[in-house]
Amino acid sequence: MWALLSRLLGSAAVLVAVSLVLFALIHANPVSPARVVLGNDASEEDIAQFDADNGLDRPVAEQYLAWASRSLRGEFGRSLVDDTSISRTIAQTMPVTVELVLWAFLLALVLAIPLGIVSALHEDRWVDHLARALATVGVSIPGFWLGLMLIAWGAVGLGWFPAGGYVPWTEGALPHLRSMVLPAMALGLYYVAIISRMTRSAVADVMMADHVRVSRAMGLGRGRIMVYILRNALSPIVTVAAMSFGYMFGWALIVEQVFTLPGMSRALLNAIFRRDYIVILDVVLIITAFFLAANIVADLLYRLLDPRIAE
Amino acid sequence: MRLNRRTLFRTGTAAGLGLLSPHLALGADKTLTIALPNNPTTLDPIQISNHDAMAITNAVFENLLEVNLDGEPVPCLARAMPAISDDALTFTFDLRDDVVFQNGQKFTAEDVKYSYEYMLDPKNRSVRRTLFSPIERITIESPTRVVFRLKHPYRPWLQYMTKFMGIFPKGSREAAGDDAFKSAPANLGTGPGVFVEWQPDTQIVLRKNANYWRRGVPDWDRVVAKIVPEDATRLAYLMTGQAQIISAPPPRDFARLRTTPGIQTGSKVALGGMWFMQTNTRRAPFDDVNFRKAVSCAIDRKAIAQDVLYGLLDPTATPAPTATSYHNAKADEALGYNPARAKDHLARSKHASRPEFELLVPSIPYLFDAKDSAVVMQSQLAAVGITMKITLMEQPQILTRAIAGTQVACLLPLMAPSDPTFIIQICYTADQIMSKSSGYTSPALDAAIQESYRYTDSARLDPVLKRIQDILAEDCPNIWLGFVGVANAWRSEVTGFRPNTGLSMWLRDVKLG
Numbered sequence: 001m002w003a004l005l006s007r008l009l010g011s012a013a014v015l016v017a018v019s020l021v022l023f024a025l026i027h028a029n030p031v032s033p034a035r036v037v038l039g040n041d042a043s044e045e046d047i048a049q050f051d052a053d054n055g056l057d058r059p060v061a062e063q064y065l066a067w068a069s070r071s072l073r074g075e076f077g078r079s080l081v082d083d084t085s086i087s088r089t090i091a092q093t094m095p096v097t098v099e100l101v102l103w104a105f106l107l108a109l110v111l112a113i114p115l116g117i118v119s120a121l122h123e124d125r126w127v128d129h130l131a132r133a134l135a136t137v138g139v140s141i142p143g144f145w146l147g148l149m150l151i152a153w154g155a156v157g158l159g160w161f162p163a164g165g166y167v168p169w170t171e172g173a174l175p176h177l178r179s180m181v182l183p184a185m186a187l188g189l190y191y192v193a194i195i196s197r198m199t200r201s202a203v204a205d206v207m208m209a210d211h212v213r214v215s216r217a218m219g220l221g222r223g224r225i226m227v228y229i230l231r232n233a234l235s236p237i238v239t240v241a242a243m244s245f246g247y248m249f250g251w252a253l254i255v256e257q258v259f260t261l262p263g264m265s266r267a268l269l270n271a272i273f274r275r276d277y278i279v280i281l282d283v284v285l286i287i288t289a290f291f292l293a294a295n296i297v298a299d300l301l302y303r304l305l306d307p308r309i310a311e
Numbered sequence: 312m313r314l315n316r317r318t319l320f321r322t323g324t325a326a327g328l329g330l331l332s333p334h335l336a337l338g339a340d341k342t343l344t345i346a347l348p349n350n351p352t353t354l355d356p357i358q359i360s361n362h363d364a365m366a367i368t369n370a371v372f373e374n375l376l377e378v379n380l381d382g383e384p385v386p387c388l389a390r391a392m393p394a395i396s397d398d399a400l401t402f403t404f405d406l407r408d409d410v411v412f413q414n415g416q417k418f419t420a421e422d423v424k425y426s427y428e429y430m431l432d433p434k435n436r437s438v439r440r441t442l443f444s445p446i447e448r449i450t451i452e453s454p455t456r457v458v459f460r461l462k463h464p465y466r467p468w469l470q471y472m473t474k475f476m477g478i479f480p481k482g483s484r485e486a487a488g489d490d491a492f493k494s495a496p497a498n499l500g501t502g503p504g505v506f507v508e509w510q511p512d513t514q515i516v517l518r519k520n521a522n523y524w525r526r527g528v529p530d531w532d533r534v535v536a537k538i539v540p541e542d543a544t545r546l547a548y549l550m551t552g553q554a555q556i557i558s559a560p561p562p563r564d565f566a567r568l569r570t571t572p573g574i575q576t577g578s579k580v581a582l583g584g585m586w587f588m589q590t591n592t593r594r595a596p597f598d599d600v601n602f603r604k605a606v607s608c609a610i611d612r613k614a615i616a617q618d619v620l621y622g623l624l625d626p627t628a629t630p631a632p633t634a635t636s637y638h639n640a641k642a643d644e645a646l647g648y649n650p651a652r653a654k655d656h657l658a659r660s661k662h663a664s665r666p667e668f669e670l671l672v673p674s675i676p677y678l679f680d681a682k683d684s685a686v687v688m689q690s691q692l693a694a695v696g697i698t699m700k701i702t703l704m705e706q707p708q709i710l711t712r713a714i715a716g717t718q719v720a721c722l723l724p725l726m727a728p729s730d731p732t733f734i735i736q737i738c739y740t741a742d743q744i745m746s747k748s749s750g751y752t753s754p755a756l757d758a759a760i761q762e763s764y765r766y767t768d769s770a771r772l773d774p775v776l777k778r779i780q781d782i783l784a785e786d787c788p789n790i791w792l793g794f795v796g797v798a799n800a801w802r803s804e805v806t807g808f809r810p811n812t813g814l815s816m817w818l819r820d821v822k823l824g
Binding site: 081266267 | 350352510511512513537538539540541543544547548550551553674675703704705707708
């Protein structure tokens, strides 16, 4: 319990540190948000009015505290560029991104772990070489290009899936799921490669361990030995999987753009092109929070998988 | 009904299908789906500056005149073209008496006067106000007759009326508020499409105006405009039937699309569709005419038109399409591709020792993707010793900076009405929307433009337009690159659609097979 609490406190400290760094970076920018929105030709009066309207004329520490307390309450303020509610934007876009990442993560786990195990069990045989080749290709393909190829294959070629766009659940479960298949594959395949290589390496290591050899010598069944192997090999896999889950929120930026999914990452990309600093700040902070949450969950899983850590 | 295994199976199957696709239970409607690259910033007809969004707003709002597919003004809410006085100062419009707004209110001359006066009021900050500022007064002669009196002869204003303005009900601004016009203009126009919803970055939905004054039009029940910024994805939407019409098809794929079964294409050089590097003559290094000329002469427009844009550009170094009678070949030659001349101009420039600048390029295609072209220009400029840094930015932000005159240089395609002086007027005369972006004025140019407003026949107009190009070639305030072709691709089940020079998409007459 204390360990969990300390982990939570640690994550909160990281979140505060990240928010401070982000806030400092924005204020270190030589071009003020007012100049970005109103242009370099805007008069000093216009700039002052803009700053006063948006609370940018207050001391930086005060601005930070006001922003942080608002964010903690889930009130992210308004976009400086088009005056839309950031909370509303996040509420509309976050479910899309979270769902995309969950599907991609599920796909990665379902494909990668069996692939890694099979590869480890048949080390240096053709299955292993094939899995290794697939993993190398998987990590080498840029997500953007993979997305386009999947569209060409699954949408234009086969006609099984839509080329892009998000179909809400309210328009039917099947159309909705079809709209998520290609984006989830585009996002998940890279992590299939990463997690499968980690699984192979972890399983292969544990297979060489003394207790596995003793188990074999004692004549235990192959299935039971595999349970022991997997239980001991899972810790590094959980670590990589948790990291992958966090990273997926970043990579979703590319996938959502290619598949025109109205997700949070696409909103971030739009904000970057618009120089909408406040939106960038809020969205990056939320992605950081997801990353930290994934790591906390991984910590909890370690303890479940290996009681020695808890002790 | 007996409860047995068969009944349970049937009920279960029906329930499952209903869950999987509730649309199966709905009556089939005719939905026209189009794919646009840009997310609009507003749907207000007096504020709109995005050509893609105009495809939507022009289906919601109408004006006294509209353009036909060839870009010529024709009557819309007016019964006929206006009667024009001999001094070309008074324009009398007879209005249709069978038009009602989408909210059921009858359309009259009061609405015309109200709409124009609202747009002309400086405090309402319409981006197009200056285009209509020569309007001196608007008089109502009867519910179906309205008279516009101009301050001076102003030939292009009828063309501007077709694109940059819409009529809305009297009192609607006070009742609905400007925000409604900006983001949810439901029941505010007379057009064939009624606004339903706008999901930013996703789609805009219109439904058919059942009381539209043109009987039997439109053929569709709904229009769904999907926002698809990626070229390849937009193309895939077309290929898979997710969209029936797409805007800005990628130039590199356009030739292949022409021969693709089930797909039709069309392109037309737009007389008002100029593509240019909007350089700020008040900011270094473009504050030096020799530097501007060096950049102009360093760019091989024909190579870009042929190898990057695959023929979807009419390359020219002057603000006039090459096929027009008023194209000034001498001016075009003076500013056209000539690396030796570019180096000579650069050597005479005060920025010869540090020839570099930043070019803002639209990150999302507007009319066409300009990123590849920008990279080619970068290499062509490097060949004469000029360093150009490319910065990607959303087109609305580029436009905001250009309007404020805070950009050094930006790559802009503008889709204007067909009048030959439009872009010259808005960029190089005072108090216009783009005046600050060029920072350039010229009394000689002002006089020539004013003179051109008096003429409508090419015998008198062409010499003035050529003189205007001579003045501009001498001062070279901007780098003109060419005139873009309006290009669209659509599926064969769509009929009644053709690209036109006035709007990116004219949706009213589209039929779905």
